[in-house]
Amino acid sequence: GIQVEQSPPDLILQEGANSTLRCNFSDSVNNLQWFHQNPWGQLINLFYIPSGTKQNGRLSATTVATERYSLLYISSSQTTDSGVYFCAVDPPREAAGNKLTFGGGTRVLVKP
Amino acid sequence: DAGVTQSPTHLIKTRGQQVTLRCSPKSGHDTVSWYQQALGQGPQFIFQYYEEEERQRGNFPDRFSGHQFPNYSSELNVNALLLGDSALYLCASSKYPGGNSPLHFGNGTRLTVT
Known part of the structure; x- marks a missing residue:
């Protein structure tokens, strides 16, 4: 099946710093989504981004489907940005979609 | 507008028992x-339902x-529970089955099998 690799595995930031998280995938995809899992386990959908660039406040994401990678940018990080960021992809298929394969995640800690 | 809701939030079962989330x-x-999300790992897809049928x-x-x-x-439902079934079980919903809409997750049920 498709392989999803995220880097770096761990990231420690000082509050106010900017950072870039990367997601590489091994095959073409039908869609790509970024999620944030907070320390209480809640998984929040950040972006649905099969291609192109999207922005939502201090977060933005870019997916270059032809080169099989996506980037998540965090600007002016805050302590509430701490948690694990997951990239998940849905390979194209004949049947129903949203059978997501998740990467291993990037664990982010933002220090005050 | 209610999001995805799951129950119970926590559950402790013994090996061999059955559980319903x-x-x-x-x-x-x-x-x-x-x-299913094991500790320290990303979620793994179990199955998907649409129009009361298992689709994937x-x-x-x-x-x-x-x-x-x-x-x-x-x-x-999980029958004949094993220790390895201990995990966070996440439910997610979407509007279409075709993968054309974002997935929204509930807060999960943490299952512990002893």
Whole structure:
């Protein structure tokens, strides 16, 4: 099946710093989504981004489907940005979609 | 507008027992998927339900089964529990089955098997 690799595995930031998280995938995809899992386990959908660039406040994401990678940018990080960021992809298929394969995640800690 | 709701939040079971987890999708969503998340790992797809039928299945044994009701809510059943079934079980809903809409997750049910 498709392989999803995220880097770096761990990231420690000082509050106010900017950072870039990367997601590489091994095959073409039908869609790509970024999620944030907070320390209480809640998984929040950040972006649905099969291609192109999207922005939502201090977060933005870019997916270059032809080169099989996506980037998540965090600007002016805050302590509430701490948690694990997951990239998940849905390979194209004949049947129903949203059978997501998740990467291993990037664990982010933002220090005050 | 209620999001995805799951019950119970925590559950402790003994090896060999059976468990049922419940999920109500986000308002307006008709497709429900279940994921298992072991500690320190990303979620793994178990199966997906649409129009009360299992549409897709991940690499999980038949001990894992599910159901979707006419109101789109869903249940996950696990029989003959093993220690390795201890995990966070996440329910997710979406509007279309075709992967053309974002997935929204509930807060999960943490299952501990002793």
